Amino acid sequence: MSQVFILVDHTHGKVAHPVGELATFARRIGDVSALVLGGDLAVLTTQLSDLGISEIISISGINFDKYSAGASAQAIAQLVTDRSPAALLITSTARGKEIAARVAVRTNSGIITDAIDIDAALVATQSIFGGSTTVHSKVGHGTPIITLRSNSVEIESSATTPTLTEVKVVESDFDASRLGDKVVSVTEAISGGRPELTEASIIVSGGRGTNGDFAPVEALADVLGAAVGASRAATDAGWYPHSHQVGQTGKTVSPSLYVACGISGAIQHRAGMQTSKVIVAINKDPDAPIFDLADLGIVGDLFAVLPQATAEIQLKKA
Amino acid sequence: MKIAVCVKQVPDSWAEKKMSGGLLDRAGVDAVLNDLDEYAVEEALRLVEKHSPTGEAGEGSGHTVTIISMGPDRATEAIRKALSMGADDAILISDPALAGSDALATSLVLSKIIVREKFDLVLCGTESTDARMSVVPAMLAERLNLAQLTFAGSLEVDVATSKISVARTTDAGIENMEATLPAVVSVIEKINEPRYPSFKGIMASKKKSIATPSLSDLGVNPQSVGIGSAWSTVNDAKERAARAAGIKVVDEGNGGKVFADFLAEKRMI
């Protein structure tokens, strides 16, 4: 059977949830080899034991997180060249797409980004123009490199004991330019214990209509186990960190439920959320464009509607 | 400093986009300068102004801002906008053989110009509003073997030491990164507020040069670009049925309850 590479995204010893989706897709195509760059291998390996993975390839020796995508891409491209896998699957995060882009250039391979599905014949499905058009495409050159959006598939678990291949690298293995861009410090975003935006199955977002008070948005999010999102108006005002921005220049999300509170529905905001399965909008303005997308639109004051909804949901859950 | 800003002409964000023959149908829609590229143009101008003895960009500043683009002849309209903001000159690679080029081909062509002109700093927007792949800056860094500083929310250059530092916004938070020029940088829309072209700027832009080198000038084989050589092919593209119209209710004191009932009915709680 052919071999498929998936890239394991991890931070602080935790494997990102969409890695399970990559494994699920990859198993349709062949035996799954999971690439793990850096990190505490023992800790990460235990989290990879029920995803049907055949092999873990660990690449260690330098701190890949300290550099831009270039160093990771060089290490991965080397493995792709050595092993010629049937495909390389990566999660569609900003960094994931950069790594994919650079591996594609380096290995003379075609690339498809932001796919939402892939079949055994490597035909990828993309949803473009804000979900209005579905495209099927295929890479016809080199190793197909495909990035997949999270929340695209139900993870199928299957216990395995993967074999381990260890690759050691040293700084001098890399082109100088790749280690020339260095992270000198990081200010970590505070998640408040809520799910990560692109991984969450429910998102409650606030806009200018919150007037800077996200408390009712957060309270609803917490009772739903949801992530908190924000419009650009809200992040520009400094009410919420940019890492929570949904839209053209923020994150693209596709949760099962998206709740837009005090958000007008500008085209740049829609670009990031309009493929959500169910959309609920709360807005004072009956003519707000967000209502064109909403499965349920409530014309009203979010400061009245959200607390009532939160209390009702709490009751129903009890 | 020789600064290049990569820009793309795209259909207006508000235009309804459709596919035709496996490609975006560009004929029927208004085309504009990709608005995310305006932030890159603005940042280039601000950098020059900051390091210019006169405080102004253009001649006498000791630095240049060149707009580079690949696209149809019509892309000169988008380029003029960037020139009217204050960029010095432009290079447009326009060849029928390029039609339908993918990001790999685009980055190839742009990289050839960048190598030929020996730019110190290459600025890009984070993505084009039409294709939305967000991969060209990384591909350029790969092809050019340059430092890659993407998603910059602020940017400083020390001209004397050629050191560049950015604060980039990532999933993890804010990362401060450093490198030595030359480098490829993409900027997010929080970095600045692009200026509107002044009347003087618009008039001046008409006299600015837009060079149009051919693919062979750049040493690019026409067979290696364009739709025929794209390394991924579209099998089919179907328009999806529009979202079904939803329910709209006016809150009369029970809006929150309506919402909770709706979720219960959908089995979401």
Ligand SMILES: Cc1cc2nc3c(=O)[nH]c(=O)nc-3n(C[C@H](O)[C@H](O)[C@H](O)COP(=O)(O)OP(=O)(O)OC[C@H]3O[C@@H](n4cnc5c(N)ncnc54)[C@H](O)[C@@H]3O)c2cc1C
């Ligand atoms: C290059 C570019 C990129 C952009 N990228 C993004 C992006 O990634 N994401 C994004 O979101 N935007 C983006 N934008 C901005 C976008 O155009 C809008 O300006 C922005 O989305 C507006 O945010 P908003 O809906 O919160 O604010 P507004 O448009 O001001 O809407 C606020 C809404 O709140 C309602 N409201 C007010 N008070 C209440 C209340 N008490 N209860 C209920 N409703 C209330 C109002 O009726 C109004 O509809 C971008 C713009 C540009 C030019």
